Amino acid sequence: MTTRISLIGIGVGNPEHLTLEAVRVINEASLILIPRKSVEKGDLADLRRQICADVLKNPATRLVEFDLPVREAAAPDYGAGVEAWHDDIAARWRQVLQAELPEGGEAALLVWGDPSLFDSTLRIAARLDVTVRVVPGITAIQGLTAAHAMVLNEIGQPFLVTTGRQLRAQGWPEGVDTLVVMLDAGCAFEVLDPEGVTIWWGAYLGMERQMIRAGTLADTGAEIRKIRAAARAEYGWIMDVYILRRQG
Amino acid sequence: MTTRISLIGIGVGNPEHLTLEAVRVINEASLILIPRKSVEKGDLADLRRQICADVLKNPATRLVEFDLPVREAAAPDYGAGVEAWHDDIAARWRQVLQAELPEGGEAALLVWGDPSLFDSTLRIAARLDVTVRVVPGITAIQGLTAAHAMVLNEIGQPFLVTTGRQLRAQGWPEGVDTLVVMLDAGCAFEVLDPEGVTIWWGAYLGMERQMIRAGTLADTGAEIRKIRAAARAEYGWIMDVYILRRQG
Numbered sequence A, B: 001m002t003t004r005i006s007l008i009g010i011g012v013g014n015p016e017h018l019t020l021e022a023v024r025v026i027n028e029a030s031l032i033l034i035p036r037k038s039v040e041k042g043d044l045a046d047l048r049r050q051i052c053a054d055v056l057k058n059p060a061t062r063l064v065e066f067d068l069p070v071r072e073a074a075a076p077d078y079g080a081g082v083e084a085w086h087d088d089i090a091a092r093w094r095q096v097l098q099a100e101l102p103e104g105g106e107a108a109l110l111v112w113g114d115p116s117l118f119d120s121t122l123r124i125a126a127r128l129d130v131t132v133r134v135v136p137g138i139t140a141i142q143g144l145t146a147a148h149a150m151v152l153n154e155i156g157q158p159f160l161v162t163t164g165r166q167l168r169a170q171g172w173p174e175g176v177d178t179l180v181v182m183l184d185a186g187c188a189f190e191v192l193d194p195e196g197v198t199i200w201w202g203a204y205l206g207m208e209r210q211m212i213r214a215g216t217l218a219d220t221g222a223e224i225r226k227i228r229a230a231a232r233a234e235y236g237w238i239m240d241v242y243i244l245r246r247q248g
Helices: A020-028 A042-055 A078-100 A121-125 A140-148 A164-170 A217-235 B020-028 B042-055 B078-100 B121-125 B140-148 B164-170 B217-235
Strands: A003-009 A031-036 A062-067 A105-111 A131-135 A159-163 A178-182 A197-203 A211-216 A240-246 B003-009 B031-036 B062-067 B105-111 B131-135 B159-163 B178-182 B197-203 B211-216 B240-246
Touching: A003 A020, A003 A121, A020 A042, A020 A105, A020 A131, A020 B020, A031 A042, A031 A078, A042 A062, A042 A105, A062 A078, A078 A121, A121 A131, A131 B140, A140 A178, A140 A197, A140 A211, A140 A240, A140 B131, A159 A164, A164 A178, A197 A217, A211 A217, A217 A240, B003 B020, B003 B121, B020 B042, B020 B105, B020 B131, B031 B042, B031 B078, B042 B062, B042 B105, B062 B078, B078 B121, B121 B131, B140 B178, B140 B197, B140 B211, B140 B240, B159 B164, B164 B178, B197 B217, B211 B217, B217 B240
Parallel strands: A003 A105, A003 A131, A031 A062, A031 A105, A159 A178, B003 B105, B003 B131, B031 B062, B031 B105, B159 B178
Antiparallel strands: A159 B159, A178 A240, A197 A211, A197 A240, B178 B240, B197 B211, B197 B240
């Protein structure tokens, strides 16, 4: 009656980001969970379906789709709101697993990017009575650096990976000249003094509609704001990430 | 007469870390460069050979092996020493490309981990008159977090990726509670006050001999020092990475 869930990083947008390990583990699963996050991000569920259609050769593997609960964005306490949302998602998973794998077995879940990086899947899995295996995947950070053919760090120097929320609240942190900004719902870089700062930005990384821009924050920041608004209006959602570097 | 070099991230130690894109690009190359870094790390050249043996189906693709120049570790200025070493490596590449692809064409180089992360391949390629394409790969960081089935960041919180040298010189940096430490030739964590710090450590990630440990820095730090010394003595080299987290 043991269930194992394999959390499989699938990279960002490009079905060819899948690793050989991911392909193998997908084909070893009895059940693949396909959560539908929200209508706007329908593209992402489509990507998961496409990946399964492309690489799944095991006729015994079943796919099951289900809607995820939505986070209460208005919750007064951000941390508590996230915890409650993860509880709700875990309850949903539990329900699906009990219905579809009542005897236990091998389940798998395709995770955008990599399960270790600003992703809640591992925290949700920890709420269930299951064993967990992680298959690493290409992150949005590597999608961005590959698109720009750039090195993330300066030689021997550190970099900080942070969020739009943190950048907006605290400005440029002390002691580090390279920042990676993820989960930025707006353009948090606008709170910074752009003098001497370079930005490397990318949206829809790995997808056909991938957009990248790089340049001084002063010039390119303004351009990104426009591109971002237009793209969000056109596609209904946007997922982007960027690197900022200031002269040390 | 144009040459393109594809820098292909191959992940860390596990041939199954290879992405489908990496497999495709390997098979599109006319020439694959296999640099031999040093005798101690012979395992890594072996891994590259194994990967090519496993996935290369194009009979027209040629492999060429060559020895890399060695960095003068005793150079008084670290930065200048690295620059001179990269110049030497670029000269070696140029020589090999001129000999093997005199008419230009598609070359590829298999890069440990991902070309964006503490890797010099992109800086070396920039010294040549070639176009460069990057194929992202699984990094040691994702190898580590997958092995521990852990999330790297705390919810909404930043993390800093740094080096053993930086940690040793500067101690725990301000404003961040999670550190990823790479390129640590010793056990730089020993400079820290271990109180309230947890470590997640891994060596030879993705390989059959993979070792991981996690626990309080006070207890596990001492154990890691012993394991590390024994493993280095046994295999002649060690490559490890770790995450440190302190109570916020």
